Amino acid sequence: MLTFTVRRLLYGALLLFVIVTLAYLLLYAAAGNVGRTILGPDATQATVALKNQQLGLNSPLLTRYFSWLGHALTGNFGNSWFTNQPVTTAISTRLQVTLTLVLGAVIVSAVVSAALGVWAALRGGAVDRTVQVFSVLGFAIPGFIIAVFLVRFFALGTHWFKPTGYVPIATSFAGWIRTVTLPVIALSIGLVAGVAQQVRSSVIDALRQDWVRTLRSRGLSERSVLFKHVLRNAGGPALSVLALSFVGLLGGAVIIEQIFGIPGLGQIAVLATSQGDVPLVMGLVVAIGVIVIVVNLVVDLLQGFLNPKARIS
């Protein structure tokens, strides 16, 4: 188990290194005259040159890359070109917000889709068809469209929820709920649709297995057969779908945060890429890469927990 974890982490680090290198070289190759971009068209030649020198842009690209990499390994990602804020500070405050949304969406999706999937698998008939229709709609309609309509009807219509903004949970729990509910719903619906389908078919599949009959023949309660044994066996495939969607969820959060005016990673990603704030973009690439790698590792370990055959000793 430990060797497996270490191997996966090393592999992840290698993957991250490739992504980061490519991103760095491409971004700087395309960045053009950075000093001019930052200072604007009115600045004099001399100040632009001074700015470029301050940013260390006069040394060769590879030298700069290795220097950046060295600093990055110590946790120093430099400062934003535009706000001069340290990249780590800018990202870490926003990372919490985005992770709140994304993890919230994952938890909500896991619970709701497990319930819907099991319900559809057991009841069949009208319940099953309704869940199927919901799945098609949830899969077909992009989350941000749902977000737009949620804002249109709930936030503007009923005033139950805030249409924009974010209140940290530490400040006010009620405020947090009012700002976080709609974005989490918008992020979850597509995920619920996909995972519920998977849960449904794996539960139907598991219920057909011989061991279900044998467990029943031992006099176990239907609840134990279903929620302890069948659901655990059906969990693996559903978890795979959930994991595959995680990267997409990070992307979805970019748009959702924009709609609800939430100061998360997405908002800063939009800002940084549109301004061409290369240090900040690089910080984001690293942050997202690390999240993806960690999530994949956690999912593999969970898979091993659910499915003993997938366990690596």
Next chain:
Amino acid sequence: MSEAVVSGTLAPDVSSDIRAAHSHLARRFLRNPLGIAALSVLTLIVLAAIFAPLLTSYAPNTASVLNVLQGPGARHLLGTDGAGRDVWARLLYGARFTLAGALLATVVAAVLGIASGLVAGYYGKWFESVSSWVTTLLMALPGIVVLLAARAVLGPSLWNVMIIFGVLLVPAFYRLVYAAVSGVRNELFVDAARVSGVSDFRIITRHILTVVRAPIILQASIVFGIGIAVQVGLDFLGFGDQTIPTWGNMLNDGFTNLYRDSQLVIWPGLAIVLTGVALTLFANALRDELEHSAGPSRRLRRAAAATAAAQAVADPVRPASDTIVHAEPDSSAPAPLLLHIDGLAVGYPQADGSVTRVVDNVSLDIRRGEVHGLIGESGSGKTQTAWSVLGLLPSGGEILEGSIRFDGEDLSRVPSAKMRDIRGGRIAYIPQEPMSNLDPSFTIGTQLTEPMRIKLGVSKGEAKARALKLLGQVGIPNPERTFASYPHELSGGMAQRVLIAGAVSCEPDLVIADEPTTALDVTIQAEILDLLRELQHELGVTILIVTHNFGVVADLCDQVSVMQKGRIVETGPARSIFAGPRHPYTRSLFDAILDESPARGPYAEVRS
């Protein structure tokens, strides 16, 4: 390899088979109402985009400060937007750009993905490892962030963005084609084609691409939908090319003016939702038909099984008195009755309202302490009878007539909670196929102790002690290790021992063993039969053993009931039936096993 395959004549035949299957698929798809509806909607949307100039007289980009935010009306069908542009015209022209953009991404992804998938799957080697690495890399990138970065570098061009997105989606096709190609690479018909000198190119196009054609269309429709969603998302964020009308730009404008005119988001929203739903339904219908063509549908299979069963019991019902009963040698007083099945009929209601009977008018008496063999060929209804006693008929099956009296209580009428108490505690079950009857996700220990803790109300520790003792009793050499093992770590014989331990763990009165040795090796069969006999002696438990093998009956049973086509045809003491089988079916079962002359001698014609 057979001569026909080597000669290469088979290859064209197979591929024409595949082609036939595909045209069949297309035809069946056209009969799927949901698929047709989805395809029609998609066609209408495409036509509306192509003939946009005929459907509106307004240009999509003509702004007018005087006509800002007018509601729907005679002059502007759906009103005007925040810049006074006609919404209906923008919707139609927007379809052109939105659909063309998504199409571009799909084409890029499909061409690159199919090509690399074919090369990696067909030739393998280093290209395979590089491709799979690149695929992992691409899948680890959040698309929208890459696109935002690309936009910062390349500027707001719809086409550039869609090309890059196409590259990001290459894995969708690569994985599909790679899996399919590496699957058929070593199929006989591909080998045959290769041996007969067909060029690689021709093999790929004729024999391999035909296999993955339909899944590619399916994947393309999904990718197309994602392409629309991402493109609309970027435009909606304001990162698209604002000079062209797209649904995303319209949504952006609508959202900006949400507080002034909240219906502006609805039109592009509806267009996107309609297209997305139509694409998904199209893909679902295609997937359904694909899955059906892979094998007969579940419904068909069930219908076929039902028909077969119906044929089995098609003869007119005959009274139970037809059962040939061998008299008991009435030397001693018979033990009390434990199980008394009387006139049992089991059936499966069909969709057309009829009921298919798989067990009909079965009566069976089992006395305490005896081993009773229920013998018959597969499909004779013996397993269905056993499952009725356990109250575990497959869904749809029900007891139509008769009673199952167990220790005086009619099991066909007890409530399910009561039945749950009886199952495991008083009636236990040993299944046929050991490996598929253990839950793969839990250790043997958990599966053994869980019922004991419920049925016997013992503590966790005591249940473990009992389980270890039982595992020793059923002949498992290292109980501690097996206790901690998962089912996949056991051999078939071990697993069957575990299942037998599980069956007797809660001290049942009756054990129903459904072909307990059929799935095992011959040497292990004998060991398991020995074990059953030992346990029966030690525990004094009553056993109903379902089998098709007279050897098993001879080895174990005191009493035998012979079952044919859902009915008991002959019953009595094993000794007596072996000495003088009277029913022709019983005799034919004997002939099939005991007749030593031709191994496949003519099966005696049996008239029922």
